[in-house]
Every structure is written in C-alpha cells, then in structure tokens.
Amino acid sequence: MKRLMVLAVALLMLSCSCQNEVRESRPPESPALTGTPFQGGGSRVAANVTKCLSGSDTVGVMLKVERIIDGDTFEGHVIQNPKTAYNPGVNPWMVQLTKIVVRINGIDAPERGQFYGDVATLHLQWLISGKAVGLKLKQRDMYGRWIATTYQDGADIGAEMLKEGLAWHYKEHDGNPFYAQLEAEAKLAGLGLWCDDRAVPPWEWRRMSKYERDAYRN
Secondary structure (H helix, E strand, O other): OHHHHHHHHHHHHHHHHHHHHHHHHOOOOOHHHHOOOOOOOHHHHHHHHHHHOOHHHHOOEEEEEEEEEEOOEEEEEEEOOHHHHOOOOOOHHHHHOOEEEEEEOOEEOOOOOOOOHHHHHHHHHHHHOOOEEEEEEEEEOOOOOEEEEEEEOOEEHHHHHHHOOOOEEOOOOOOOHHHHHHHHHHHHHOOHHHHOOOOOOHHHHOOOOHHHHHHHHO
C-alpha cells in the first residue's frame, strides 16, 4: 500500500512538471494583445490592421502623406485616430507603422510624360505633401493600392484637382455628378489640360505604344 502511495505521488509530480513545460514552450502572445511590437504573431497584426482599414469603419482613417507618386496617387503612414485607439485587437503602435499607397477615388490625372502630367503631380504635392489627410476607403485595386476619397482640412482633394483642370473625372469607375460638373466647368473655362484640344485621357494614353506617344508629343 505504501509503495502504491509513493508511486501515485511521483506520477502526480511528473504530470505537473509536464504541464509547466508545455505552458512555458508556448509562443508569446500576439503583439495585438500584448502591445509589444516585435514579438510573434505578425500575421495576426497585419490581418487586424487590414480589417481596421476596410469596411464601414474606414471613415476617419488618417494618413500622413510622405510621397506624391503622380497627380492622383500618393503614399504615407496611417496615423492613430480615435477609431483605431478603441478598436479591440488592433495595436495602435503597429497601425502607425502601416504604410499604404492611395489612389484618389473618382479622378484620373495625366500620367508622367503626358501633357500636364508634371503640373498635376506638382499641384497635388502642393495640396497635401507632408500633411495629414482623411481617407474614406473604398477598396483595393489590382496593384494593391487603396482607392479612397481624400480630404485635407475639409477639402475634397479629388474635387480640387478637377476644379483646376488637372484631372479627368473617371466616369468608368465613378458616377459622382458633382465631379462630372466640375470637369465640365473646367473644360468650358479652358483650365489646365483643357487648354489643349488634343488632350488624351490617361486611360487611352496607357494603351498607346511608345511610337504613338512620341508622335503625340510632336
């Protein structure tokens, strides 16, 4: 009987020891839960950040603009805001490190190398470079860019580009009648790219061969 009791106690101690080893061997919790940025679980953080940037909660996402790519595209880092601060499961520190490329919704600016392409790029740079902009995200395109209506200090940046005649209303992908009106007014006034009767929409320019583009420039 005494031997059986000793054996039972030994088995109980061995069981406790194994449980402790299993507990200690588990990977550290996701940074989304612990708040420590460089521990394991990066894929989970990325998924949470993407969730934070998509759907109905996207109104109010703020971005610090760091680079203007062309007249309708820019990139920057997401800035923490009240929506991310109270979104459970999202680490605000990691959200601030999220760098995204944004394509302004509803407009298509001249490409670089196209007539007025550089002017459009410089104007967008003047409007938002180095500033915080608000984004109303729509979706991601085939290049991984976020399509978003963009605001700076209350101004609709897409509308500002159209007002100056520095972009086309991208009617194929946007049915905003206000944008269509702004394009028509700029065209009637001969502003920006509309001062040239030969102005080619960017979606046509992108389909042109190098030979056709060179012929157009000359």
